[in-house]
């Protein structure tokens with residue numbers, strides 16, 4: 001099986017990936033909230049771009065059937081001690097919040113280990129309610145007793161460290177993570193409308209996989225998962241249907257040492 005590739009096709013059929021070959025799936029699926037994927041936004045205006053466009057406004061049943069097919073494939077390719085991490089946020093439908101717990105419907109045959117709150121202090125503005133400043137990350141494992149979790153690799157300095165009380169100055173980062181959203185002045189920023197930060201994925205890949213493992217993202221976007229996997233000495237695989245995003249991922253991967261292919 002080839003590794004270090006992003007396939008420019010839908011992840012509904014992962015024919016290129018063998019059963020139980022992936023240690024970690026980490027992804028942020030399309031939200032079905034009419035994000036302008038395939039178009040670029042410049043100074044508040046949507047600018048038409050060339051290439052395939054992904055429609056982020058499907059009928060709800062069509063949307064969930066697509067996710068069902070993708071997540072069924074993810075479960076097929078994940079190893080017995082592997083895990084699936086899904087980043088989603090509250091959706092607004094007709095101005096009303098749809099909380100994210102519907103995602104669990106796709107993982108009834110796995111075990112939920114954590115619901116992580118990702119908190120950030122930069123994002124869209126609104127005067128009609130409090131501005132949203134968190135998203136969720138659901139962590140599912142196949143085997144509730146045997147799974148990769150390298151806690152020592154992701155511990156953070158304890159602010160209230162007392163040498164007389166604690167063995168180590170480093171502590172569990174807990175299930176609330178304060179990590180900045182990718183803002184305009186970040187070097188990693190691309191034109192993708194919903195790019196997640198490298199720092200967020202770094203913690204997940206370090207905790208949930210070992211060097212040499214394969215990390216898979218079925219909705220690769222601008223390539224963040226692949227870039228971080230490569231930086232951390234893991235292999236990557238993924239899918240993305242918009243050519244421009246595949247190109248962006250390729251450019252980002254080019255800047256990381258080593259060989260890869262799309």
Ligand SMILES: C[S@@+](CC[C@H](N)C(=O)[O-])C[C@H]1O[C@@H](n2cnc3c(N)ncnc32)[C@H](O)[C@@H]1O
Pocket residue numbers: 009010011012027028029030031037054066192194195196197218219220221222223224225239240241242245
């Ligand atoms: C939320 S974005 C992911 C962004 C990514 N995490 C990043 O940091 O750039 C979801 C992506 O899924 C892609 N997509 C939607 N449906 C897909 C499918 N069936 N197969 C593969 N990619 C798909 C969209 O084009 C979009 O780029």
